[in-house]
Amino acid sequence: MERHWWKESIVYQIYPRSFYDSNGDGIGDINGIIQKLDYLKNLGIDIIWLSPVYQSPNDDNGYDISDYQAILDEFGTMDDWELLLKEIHNRDMKLIMDLVVNHSSDEHKWFVESRKSKDNSYRDYYIWRPGKNGKEPNNWKSTFSGSAWKYDPQTDEYYLHIFSEKQPDLNWENPKLRNEVYNMMKWWLDKGIDGFRMDVINFISKVPELPDAPNPHNEKYVSGSKYFKDGPRIHEFLQEMNREVLSKYNVMTVGEMPGVNVEEAKKYTNPSRNELQMVFQFEHMDLDSGPRGKWDLKPLDLRDLKENISKWQIGLHGIGWNSLYLNNHDQPRMVSRFGNDKEYRVVSAKMLATLLHMLQGTPYIYQGEEIGMTNIQFESIDDYKDIEILNMYKEKVIEGNESHDEVMQAIYVKGRDNARTPFQWNDEKNGGFTTGEPWIKVNPNYKEINAEEAISDPDSIYHYYRELIRLRKNHDIIVYGDYQLLYPDDQDTFCYLRTLNEEKLLVITNFTEDEVTWSKPSDLDFTISNKLIGNYESNESIDLNKITLRPFEAIVYLGK
Incomplete structure (x- = not known):
């Protein structure tokens, strides 16, 4: 298997608005990030993924960009950003930026021009259609509720917005638009950034006819993803992007791809196809959703999670590369979702981290995950x-x-x-995030859960993450070994074997609040060399024929 720096790296995602506020206005900023770079370096981070800091009206917290080559005032200046890049590189870390080119803001100069008239030179940068029988051009639903079309009286037509009405979709069928995007990407890469995380990049190719979506329940609006997810020209567009831009730089690329399956992901990430290096898939994020979607809650069945993670581990092995994550800026906190954020917060956070960091792929840590930050429950909407x-x-x-x-x-x-409540730095007011009024309330548990406390406690989640990262850098088997699931039908434990040449790695995790007895499968040939890591004080007996796993216990053995 070919070695690459981005396979051997650990990525840390910063959501800048909530990371650290350096000037007391209640909003995290670039200078705040600079002040905390040593914290990330000490954690062991190799790559920082910075969520958008571009000029934006902030309808969707920066994912609605009005100028791709300017910095939003409340985050700082371009000079601040240049200093951030320099300071990251001075610490031998890398920076990847968010690329948001499925849509722009409706305040972007392209759209301001596009809506002026039907014959404007920018008109075709976006997707405009006349209405049908006094209604929208089709029945597609916006991801953020309501119709995916917005009527614009100036030209008596509708524009498509898969997301907010202030996020009109760009028309990738237009070669001029694509060229504008490529030039913008080169502009950032020439500044020295180390790659891109590409927002909903598998949405950029739409079926040209934009037909109505199937509507068996006769709803007013329904998902049209069948006609814009992994669309007819998506691979052509990404290969062109690679040819025109990415191939000219030694960079990392990861595409956020809602709804992507393993077979499509193989195409996107196969090096021989010259598209992307990794994708973010969402299948494991949907396992606790009912038939009516995200807000339809259902308990997670661990067997479903095991089956899904295994499918991706095996499916991409030797072909593409996995992105490993259990939370991000769009998902709830992983210890609240998959662990126990009360009595077993520390051990369950460590267990989940162990499970993830021992898999094949590049691990992504979302800010605050490494200190066990939890979900929030605001009383008022x-x-x-x-x-x-x-x-x-x-x-x-x-x-x-x-x-x-x-x-x-x-x-x-x-x-x-x-995921967006401010980072909890210490037990002072507002968790040390700001001296002002935070843009969103701080989780009140910052008195107990904060970075200062975590750094001072050698048994903290933070120090456990440091050890996981150190192990990954010292053991090729963790990065490159193949994967085999053990006990797929067990509802309590998630265990798997990694193998590289003669070396083997056995990962055992208990997903329950109960003690569980575990024994080595009879057909598993494994002799322990040593215990690599565990989230409890060591079990005295290492008899793989009978291990009593404590609540949310995780153990990793190295052997042959």
């Missing part, structure tokens, strides 16, 4: 800031007939603001 949450609440409670309490419960479990 007015305390939430996320457009997805607010639109959903309006649709279901204010305009619909669903109960406030039920909808709030779904928000507590799945809402994106769970």
Whole structure:
């Protein structure tokens, strides 16, 4: 298997608005990130993924970009950003930026021109259609509720917005638009960045006819993803992007791809096809959703998680490369979702980290994960800031007939603001995030859960992450070994074997609050050399024929 620096690296995602505020205005900023770079270096981070800091009206917290080559004032200046890049590189770390080119802001100069007239030279940079019988051009639903079309009276046509109405979709069928995007990418790469995380990049190719989506339940609007996810020209567009831009630089690329399956991901990440290096897939993020989607809560069946992770581990092995994550800026906190954020917060966070970091792929740590930050439960809907949450609440409670309490419960479990509360640096006011009024409330548990406390406690989640990262850098088997799931039907434990040449790695995790007895499969040939890591004090007996696993225990053995 070919070695690459991005396969052997650990990525840390910074959501800048919530990371650290250096000037007291309540909003995290670039200078705040600079002040905390040594914290990340000491953790062992190789690559920082910076969520958008571009000029934006902030309808969707920066994922609605009005100028791709300018920095949003509240984050700082381009000079601040240049210093950030320099300081990251001075610490032998790398920086990847968010590339958001499925859509722009409706305040971007391209769209301002595009909406002026049907014959404007920028008109075809976006997707415009006349209405049908006084209605929208089709029945597609926006990801953020309501129609995916917005009527614009100036030209008596509708424009497509898969996301917010302030995020019109770019028309990738237009070669001029693609060339503009490629030039912008080169501009950033020439500044010295080390790659891109590409937002919903598998949405950029739409079926040209934009037909109505199947609607068996006769709903007003339905998902049109069948016609814009992994669309007809997507591989052509990504190969062109690679040829025109990415192939000219030694960079890392990861594409966020909702709905992508293993077979498509093989195409996207196969080096011989010259597209991308990794994808973010979401299948494992949907396993605790019912038939009505994200807000339809159902308990996670561990067997489903094992089957899904194994499918991706085996499916991409030797062909492409996996991205490893259990939370990010769009997902709830992993210890609250998959672990126990109360009595067993520390051990369950360590267990989940062990499970993830011992897999094949590049691990992504989301800010605060390494200190075990948890979900938030604001009492009032007015305390939430996320457009997805607010639109959903309006649709279901204010305009619909669903109960406030039920909808709030779904928000507590799945809402994106769970991940966006400010980073908890210490036990001072606002968790040390700001001296001002934070843009969104801080989780009140910052008194107990904060970085200062975690760094001072040698048994903390933070120090456990440091050890996981150190092990990954010292053992090729963790990066490159192949994968075999053990006991696929067991509902309590997630165990797997990694193998590289003569070396083997046995990973055992207990996903329950109970003691579980585990024994080595009779057909498994494994002799322990040593215990690599565990989230409890060592078991005295290492008899693989009978191990008593404590609640949320994780153990990793190296052997042959």
